[in-house]
Amino acid sequence: MAEPAYEVAVVIPVRNGAETLGEQLRCLAQQQDAPAFEVVVADNGSTDSSAALALAWCGGRMPVRVVDAGARPGVAFARNTGVAAARGAAVAFCDADDHVSPRWVRAMADGLAEFDAVGGPVRLDRINAGPTIAGMETLSTGNRSVFGYLPYAVGASLGVRREVYLALGGTDESFPHGHEEVDFAWRLQHAGYSLGWAPDAVVDYRQRADTRGVFRQSFNYGESSLQLWARHAPTHSLAPVSLKGSIRNVAVQTLRAHRLLDPQARLVQARALGWNLGVLAGHLRYRKFGAPPAPRLMEQPSRLTEVAR
Template identity: 45%
Template sequence: MVGPPPAERRSRRDLGVPSLVSVVIPVRNGVDVIDEQLSALANQDYLGPFEVIVADNGSTDSLRGHLDDHPLADRIRLRWVDASGFPGAAYARNEGVRVAAGDFIAFCDADDRVYPEWLRELTAVAAYSEAVGGAVETHSLNSRLVQSWRPMLPSETPYEIPGYLRVPPTCSFGIWRQMFDKVGGFDTSYNRGAEDADLAIRIQLAGGVLGHAPKALVAYRLRDTLRGIWSQSVMCGEGHAHLYSDYRHYGMPRDKW
């Protein structure tokens, strides 16, 4: 089992090993990319049981039919759930968790690729953390040019708001179901980004330990056009402004210009 890094906090109690992990994937029109992620999940070296729930946020690309006859369906206990009632990944993830049977929830995205040890490393750190952020790399799914547009932190470094709290992305994230329910899941008002940071902040403000699993690695697919990067950057900026509005009275510092 992976031990905690020296600087890591530990929960006041031993949280143990999940009886079942539910992997939730929010997706809208991902039929052309999701198979790579599903294959990666089928190749996990995690020894415990897990299920995979695809929360479909209004796809129009025949995603459901594609998954109904998927060759990996039995191997990864694949389920499709209708999450089209409200636009956005926050709502889709909540709907996925709503039908999940697991006592530990892991989140990843349809267009990325988890490494074989991803679930094993997330659940190892979850033994002493109410929630766990993993790590991402951008070299295996993106060209060098595209990588240069958006540098990422090294896997050993947790994502955080400087001078405040950790905010790992939900493309590599895990949380005990009890804590997810305690904080009320994702806030669907964050429909322009930062829904993951908002959840992470609420977990920590509620007294939960948010651990870091540097070996729970995900190959992250970047936007591969300048227009796409710009659109994503604008969305992230709006999300961060939303965060500051909600948490400035809880000690969140304002960004420098």
């Protein structure tokens, strides 16, 4: 029997996301004017009930499958595994802890009819408390950029033609803690593919609300930003980065560490301190005493194992 034909495969990487995954699946089940689509939940080694929760949706009106993406930790590996198992001509990525808007799948499909890849807006003010997002942009209005270089789409609202994703080897699994979507977008554009903007593909983007989690995430993002820079700067025109400047920034944020005791300022300070410490760690790890790891791109789909029910 021939497999069902889908225009879009929605890939959701998840690791211990049982508290929020059901909300995202309900948002997808309520899509309006959507083309034929399936949902592929790529379980990245969850130890909670994430897989069971997703499996409960299998056989319902919305086609949902669960694939085992637990062989290696990391969102890049989970996304690659999900795409390998996908049966849609286009792939749309979202996260297990966010909410896609009612016409998100339609907007992704329309964007990918014109571009090889598209990004959509992420909105912060509807599912996050005010103090959680203080000082942050509440709604993005276009693809972002870092180091003054090419634009990229946020991985929480990203669409790609599947054949293009496979041709590029997917997202680089050597990025364990962020910036893998930036690296992917840059490689995509270097290869001559187009990156567009899908303004109606809005995702309500959940942020961490605990001080320790914000600090840890910001540290990881800061460190991975230097991994990205060290990987691409030798061959492309990225804005320069400064080790001395990073040391100075850490000193400034350390002097402001008392703000962590202020309930109104602690998350902003945790984010700033974590980021600057992470950037400094990245300088030391990827520039001063080492180099970025070699790229680790996805295996061919035929070599990956899909686990359904």
